[in-house]
Amino acid sequence: MIEPQVFKANDIRGLVGGDHPEWDLDGARAIGAAFAVAFDLAGGEFVLGRDMRAGGRELSLAFAEGAMGQGADVLDIGLASTDGVWFASGHTHLPAVQFTASHNPATYNGVKFCLPDAAPITPELMQRIRELSYVELPEGEVRGSYRRDDLLPAYAAHLHSLVPLDGMRRLKVVVDAGNGMGGFTTPAVLGPLDVEVVGLFMELDGSFPNHQPNPLEPANLVDAQRAVVEHGADLALVFDGDADRCFIIDERGEVVSPSVVTALIARQELQREPGGTIVVNTITSRTVAEVVAAAGGRVAVSAVGHTRMKAVMASHHAIFGGEHSAHYYFRDFWGADTGMLAGLHALALVGRSGRPMSALAADLPQYAASGEINSTVADPRGAMTEVAEALADRGEVSWVDGLLVSTRDWWVSVRESNTEPLLRLNVEARDPDVVAALRDEALAIIRKDR
Numbered sequence: 067m068i069e070p071q072v073f074k075a076n077d078i079r080g081l082v083g084g085d086h087p088e089w090d091l092d093g094a095r096a097i098g099a100a101f102a103v104a105f106d107l108a109g110g111e112f113v114l115g116r117d118m119r120a121g122g123r124e125l126s127l128a129f130a131e132g133a134m135g136q137g138a139d140v141l142d143i144g145l146a147s148t149d150g151v152w153f154a155s156g157h158t159h160l161p162a163v164q165f166t167a168s169h170n171p172a173t174y175n176g177v178k179f180c181l182p183d184a185a186p187i188t189p190e191l192m193q194r195i196r197e198l199s200y201v202e203l204p205e206g207e208v209r210g211s212y213r214r215d216d217l218l219p220a221y222a223a224h225l226h227s228l229v230p231l232d233g234m235r236r237l238k239v240v241v242d243a244g245n246g247m248g249g250f251t252t253p254a255v256l257g258p259l260d261v262e263v264v265g266l267f268m269e270l271d272g273s274f275p276n277h278q279p280n281p282l283e284p285a286n287l288v289d290a291q292r293a294v295v296e297h298g299a300d301l302a303l304v305f306d307g308d309a310d311r312c313f314i315i316d317e318r319g320e321v322v323s324p325s326v327v328t329a330l331i332a333r334q335e336l337q338r339e340p341g342g343t344i345v346v347n348t349i350t351s352r353t354v355a356e357v358v359a360a361a362g363g364r365v366a367v368s369a370v371g372h373t374r375m376k377a378v379m380a381s382h383h384a385i386f387g388g389e390h391s392a393h394y395y396f397r398d399f400w401g402a403d404t405g406m407l408a409g410l411h412a413l414a415l416v417g418r419s420g421r422p423m424s425a426l427a428a429d430l431p432q433y434a435a436s437g438e439i440n441s442t443v444a445d446p447r448g449a450m451t452e453v454a455e456a457l458a459d460r461g462e463v464s465w466v467d468g469l470l471v472s473t474r475d476w477w478v479s480v481r482e483s484n485t486e487p488l489l490r491l492n493v494e495a496r497d498p499d500v501v502a503a504l505r506d507e508a509l510a511i512i513r514k515d516r
Contacts, residue, residue: 072176073196075189075484076373079167082121084237091128093199097177098132100198104191106162108137108206113154113162115146117247117308119272126165129177130212137206142214143484145270147247147309149404152184153221156400166308169280170486172273184188184400185380186373222254229399229410230334231259234417238262240302240315242290244270244279248305248405255406261413264297266290279307281393282438284321291319300416301423305407312405313391314412316423323435325351326427328388329358330470331411334359335386345378345387345395347371348467349479349492354388356431369467371484376401390438391490396497434498436505440488441512449489449512450480456511457504476500 069088072080080088089097105112114130117124119201130140145152145417148164155162179187179195212504239261243249249268256263265395267276277286281304290302294315302315314322332344332354344358347370355365360454368378374391379387379401387395393409395401416423443449450469457463461473468481468490476495483490491508 093127095132102133102136102138102196111139115151116165118270134210138210152402184402186376236301242266244303246307247309281313324392325357342385436493
């Protein structure tokens with residue numbers, strides 16, 4: 067069983083189990099067969115991974131069963147963070163599949179795909195998988211094989227090779243895994259380093275008993291903020307459920323904006339490659355562009371979303387990219403996003419500079435921001451159009467990636483979510499009062515009865 071709404075633009079995500087599941091083991095088996103045919107994998111191999119969500123092992127094995135029926139060979143790496151699967155794809159030069167629902171609640175599971183070397187799947191290929199999932203495909207002439215391998219040590223070694231970790235002072239770091247895959251990767255990556263780790267919720271538990279695995283929600287950062295102060299730590303790393311995103315908390319317990327993290331890492335990467343290109347999305351803070359220009363680099367702008375960011379990373383041969391959602395992309399990681407590598411860069415910045423994270427952030431150009439504010443709206447396009455009409459005489463209007471209204475001093479973005487039935491508002495300005503006024507004006511339009 068597969069309800070059509072589980073198919074998103076670039077992945078699969080839906081309810082499993084309970085009274086109203088949207089897909090099940092038979093659905094996973096059908097999707098596996100469709101994937102093998104769409105990727106032309108008869109006689110070819112792919113990487114299969116999964117996170118710690120309940121039922122993930124069974125779903126992934128059903129998927130493997132369907133793919134093997136079409137002649138595909140399976141390399142199952144078992145439990146893995148999503149960036150661990152991207153690594154496996156690059157390391158083996160194979161397409162890959164990860165069973166995860168990322169930051170969604172425990173009742174969800176899903177599938178992420180990539181082409182060989184962690185290249186992003188196209189919407190057209192995703193549509194092909196969707197179409198074939200509803201076709202009863204005949205068994206292939208030769209059944210595919212199944213083998214297992216553990217690539218976690220190779221993943222950790224590769225990350226260590228990409229960050230200047232020499233000359234660091236000893237650091238104390240809080241790691242909030244949120245009972246997600248950060249609890250699996252942290253010992254392998256941080257264990258060999260001269261770092262004292264204060265672990266929060268490191269046990270793998272797909273029911274997420276302590277807080278939801280979404281660090282974009284401020285409530286899910288409170289435990290790490292408190293722990294940094296209580297333990298006198300240098301900083302905290304907070305991972306989402308599948309650990310492809312990482313939020314940074316400074317030594318005061320304050321959240322470091324992902325745009326600030328992007329700017330700091332970009333400047334460090336541009337020291338290694340002067341004149342390189344940095345990719346941002348349409349709602350990244352203008353701080354990043356100013357820092358990149360001062361460091362002699364160039365900026366390329368992408369629409370929001372990991373598949374789009376990866377495509378722009380590849381087309382510009384960009385050295386690094388960052389999104390407001392704490393996805394960070396590295397050319398030396400096949401252009402893919404990895405929360406743990408971004409976390410290592412944050413450790414290197416603090417450990418090698420001898421300065422606290424708050425001071426490093428304070429050096430950058432400062433803007434006030436609303437943060438991302440989500441609203442459930444029956445008529446998203448109508449709401450965006452009304453916001454555009456209200457602000458059109460005050461700024462330049464663009465519809466390249468949702469709605470963006472901008473001036474030299476502020477911008478307002480309203481976009482539909484790629485993964486949830488939500489409208490997302492972001493506002494940035496030099497003046498905090500302007501942010502508050504624009505935020506309230508836009509929200510009044512977005513949330514009014516229609």
